[in-house]
Amino acid sequence: MPQYTLNVNRKDHVVDVAADTPLLWVLRETLGLTGTKYGCGQGLCGSCTVLMDGEAVRSCSLAVADAAGKSIITIEGIAEEKDHPVVKAWLEEEVSQCGYCQPGQILSAIALLKQKANPTDAEIDEAMSGVLCRCGTYPRIRKAIHRAAQLKGGGQ
16 A cells, blocks of 8 residues: 655654545544544535645545645644634634534635635635535624634734
8 A cells, every 4th residue: 555645734644545545534534633524425515624735625535645745734733723813713703503514614714814814705605605504604604704804914
């Protein structure tokens, strides 16, 4: 079996898995990072979202071979940053209900704010549309993203 070096949450990990193994399963089963969730297995629900080189990607439909050599950040990597503006905003706005989709929501919000310092409601809705929330916390998500933009100095 081939070996792949993955940089996950700013640490290098060497994994021995098949090239087509989904990154999600490497994160959860091999590295024990269970914050990234399995939802649909087809990249449609967004529960498995991670950041790869700063972009939001679906880890359930991304082969580990395609992730090797790239910087991968999971929700555990964000949780290490106690004062991250998105995490602070999420807590202040009490976004989470059941919480299952929240890792994907938070990482998608971080990717959005990296591209747009002060996104409009329409830009937020578009960027976040790929992560399904069965509890319907979308209004709180939008409000938290606006708050995070303010905390980062981009909002008004």
